[in-house]
Amino acid sequence: xxxTVYARWFLWxxxxxxxxxxxGPPAWAAEKTGVxxxxxxxxxxxxxxxxxxxxxNASQSTYEVRPWYAGTYAETLTAALAASQAHHPPHLVxxxxxxxxxxxxxxxxxxxxxxxxxxxxxxDWSTFIAPVLSYYSKQGRLYSMPFNAxxxxxxxxxxxxxxxxxxxxxxxxxxxxVEAFSTxxxxxxxxxxxxxxxxxxxxxxxxMHAWHNQPFATKYNGFAGLAxxxxxxxAFGVKHIGQLAAWQQAHIFRYGGRxxxxxxxxxxxxxxxxxxxxxxxxxxxxxxxxxxxxxxxPHWGAPYPKQNSLIGGATLWVMQGHRLEEYAGVAQFLxxxxxxxxxxxxxxxxxxxxxxQPALDALQTAGYFQQVPVQWTAFGQLxxxxxxxxxxxxxxxxxxxxxxxxxxxxxxxxxGQKTAQQGLDEAVDMSTxxxxxFAARYR
Numbered sequence: 001x002x003x004t005v006y007a008r009w010f011l012w013x014x015x016x017x018x019x020x021x022x023x024g025p026p027a028w029a030a031e032k033t034g035v036x037x038x039x040x041x042x043x044x045x046x047x048x049x050x051x052x053x054x055x056x057n058a059s060q061s062t063y064e065v066r067p068w069y070a071g072t073y074a075e076t077l078t079a080a081l082a083a084s085q086a087h088h089p090p091h092l093v094x095x096x097x098x099x100x101x102x103x104x105x106x107x108x109x110x111x112x113x114x115x116x117x118x119x120x121x122x123x124d125w126s127t128f129i130a131p132v133l134s135y136y137s138k139q140g141r142l143y144s145m146p147f148n149a150x151x152x153x154x155x156x157x158x159x160x161x162x163x164x165x166x167x168x169x170x171x172x173x174x175x176x177x178v179e180a181f182s183t184x185x186x187x188x189x190x191x192x193x194x195x196x197x198x199x200x201x202x203x204x205x206x207x208m209h210a211w212h213n214q215p216f217a218t219k220y221n222g223f224a225g226l227a228x229x230x231x232x233x234x235a236f237g238v239k240h241i242g243q244l245a246a247w248q249q250a251h252i253f254r255y256g257g258r259x260x261x262x263x264x265x266x267x268x269x270x271x272x273x274x275x276x277x278x279x280x281x282x283x284x285x286x287x288x289x290x291x292x293x294x295x296x297x298p299h300w301g302a303p304y305p306k307q308n309s310l311i312g313g314a315t316l317w318v319m320q321g322h323r324l325e326e327y328a329g330v331a332q333f334l335x336x337x338x339x340x341x342x343x344x345x346x347x348x349x350x351x352x353x354x355x356x357q358p359a360l361d362a363l364q365t366a367g368y369f370q371q372v373p374v375q376w377t378a379f380g381q382l383x384x385x386x387x388x389x390x391x392x393x394x395x396x397x398x399x400x401x402x403x404x405x406x407x408x409x410x411x412x413x414x415x416g417q418k419t420a421q422q423g424l425d426e427a428v429d430m431s432t433x434x435x436x437x438f439a440a441r442y443r
Contacts, residue, residue, distance in 0.1 A: 032057075032064035035329045036090040039067050040076040040314065041148075044283060048350050056336045063329030073314065074400050077102070080319065084108040089319035091330050094147065096314040097135065098399035101222060103317050104138060105397070105442050110318040110327070112334065113141040119331040123338050127357045131311045131382050135393040144315035145334045149353040150279040151309045152203040153377045154298065157191065158291040160272040164188035171273075171295025175243070178273065178298045182252040185272050193254040194247070195273035196262045200255070201406040202312060203275050205232055208240050210391040211297050212304035217435075222395035226439040230431045232406070233424035236304065242420035245413050255414040258407050277312060278378035281351030294377040307391040309381050313352060353378055397438030405430045 039049050046069060053065040070076040073096040080093040084106070095103055103109055116123055125133060125142050132146045158168035164185045172178045182194020197203050209216045214236045217227040231237075247253035254271055256262025266274035267288060275297065284292060299306050316337075318330055336342060343359035346352060348368070354360050360379065363369065369376040387393075396402055406427045413423040 033062060033326055033329050035063055035065045035092065035326065035333060037065055037067045037092040037094075037316075038070035038076055038080055038090040039094040040070065040073045040096070041094070042069065044286070045148075045279075045350060048346070052337070052342075052346070056333055059336065060332070063332060065329075065333050073099075077400070080317075081106060081108060084319055084321065087321060089321050091322055091326060092316050092318060092333075094314045095144070095317050097312055097393070098396075098403060100136065100144070100315075101226075101395045101397050101399060104143060104395075108320055109143065110320050111141065111143045112145050112318060113143070115318055115327060115331050116334070119328055121331050121335050123335065128355050129353070129357065129360070129379075129383060131308065131387055131393075132353075132355050134387060135311050135395075136315050144317045145337065146355045147316045147337065148279065148313040148350070149311055149355050150277045150313040150351075151311060151353070151378050151382050152199070152207050152275055152297060153278050153309075153381060154295040155266060155274045155276065155280070155284065156293055156295065157266070157269060157272045158293055160185060160190040160269065160290075164190040164272075168291075169293070171293060172298055173295070175240075175298045175300050179247065179252060182247075182273070186251060191269065191272035192251070193265075193271040194252040195275065196254045196256040196265050196271040198256070198260055198262050198274070198276035199312075200258065200410050201403045202310075204241070204244065204410070205237065205406055206394055207297065207310050209236065210310045210394075211307055212236060212300060213307040213388055213390050214304070215390050216394050217396060220389040221393065222397075223389070223392060226435070226442065227396055228432065228435045228439050230402070230428045230435075233421065233428045237424050238420045240300070241410065241413060241424060245416070245420055248414050249416070255411070279313060279350070279352050281374055282349065283351070285351070292374075294374040296377060296381045306385070308383070308385050308387055310391070310393055311382065347375070351375065353382070396435065397442070398434050401434050402431045405434070 041049055049067050053067050057064050070079050076093060077095050077099045080089060083089045089108065128146065132149050133142065136142060136144050136146060154171055156171050161168045165188065166181055166184060172181045178195060185191045185194055206216060209232065215221065215231045217231055218229045219225040219227040221227065244253050248255060254265065256265045262274065265271045269290065297309055316334065338356065340356055340358040340362055343354040343356050344362050347354040347363065354363060409423040409427040412418045413420055
């Protein structure tokens with residue numbers, strides 16, 4: 001699938017080049033200098049992206065940001081690198097966090113810190129919240145512009161809790177309580193399943209290791225060099241995934257599929273609890289048919305310390321290969337996105353995190369989190385402790401492929417085809433080959 005997408009975009013870019021055209025969306029008005037932005041959002045979020053571009057375009061008369069949907073996150077990443085090799089990249093591309101290492105080593109990017117220096121635009125990066133800034137920085141310098149930042153949290157159905165005699169104002173705090181609450185919900189007939197999860201590798205493997213301060217991969221999860229082996233098949237990983245598999249058999253847990261496939265399971269009231277991205281808050285506010293609340297990720301307790309969850313979502317990468325006057329427009333647009341007022345508005349509209357402390361302070365001063373408490377959960381969880389070498393993030397080469405390997409093994413475990421130890425061992429073995437091949441390319 002990935003090779004097919006890559007070849008399609010590469011050939012398309014070559015065709016456009018031969019015709020003297022720029023790889024990107026259809027022709028636009030020529031009176032402004034265009035800034036092409038390939039993005040990966042659909043639905044209400046795509047509308048929010050279009051609105052951002054329109055606001056910037058209306059704020060000045062020289063540049064026109066032109067967002068264009070380039071496919072899923074994985075497709076957009078592949079497409080941008082293919083277009084770069086064909087010498088017709090977009091100016092900006094939205095890349096999810098698992099593509100960070102690939103972008104850093106691609107040789108195709110214009111680092112954001114350098115872009116801003118070159119155009120004499122001063123932004124105080126130190127005001128960005130620490131988990132976001134540290135993940136997307138290299139040697140203390142920001143390489144991509146944080147845009148739609150999120151982290152997984154727990155959502156729960158308050159109606160189902162009430163029908164089961166549970167306190168609708170109190171979500172479970174531990175995995176032991178998740179089991180107990182689910183059992184109560186099932187016995188009361190309040191829901192046919194206790195909980196489900198979205199983006200299984202991200203929420204149940206990557207974040208669970210960070211949340212419990214456990215290593216995910218060698219080289220401090222790839223921050224101290226190119227990681228060549230996963231560490232997810234240790235005692236903690238086997239304990240957690242093994243328990244999920246046991247709960248699957250007891251109907252406490254229901255595996256709902258990859259990415260957002262399980263959204264409908266929660267929205268239709270089948271599972272009373274759902275662990276998914278905080279980015280769904282905006283959508284749930286508009287479309288969830290029952291009252292719901294949020295809570296921090298459940299924790300196993302001693303002997304594991306409670307740490308912080310991982311940053312997710314995506315950033316905007318500036319691609320090489322454009323004229324100086326076009327990069328001036330890119331820099332001004334990124335400056336526009338970094339403004340606290342813009343960050344505050346983006347958070348209110350979409351549910352994605354405001355990434356700067358001034359924006360967060362403004363929201364708190366306005367009493368926003370008292371009015372909409374579900375929006376505070378992600379902030380509190382991300383910032384509850386200073387990140388450690390195990391919870392700073394995960395930076396792996398070919399991480400998209402690694403995540404696919406993990407999720408395929410999780411599916412085998414949840415289907416009862418393998419034990420947790422067998423599945424995680426195989427995920428480590430297959431991932432090692434991928435990581436070593438990636439490391440060999442960049443040595």
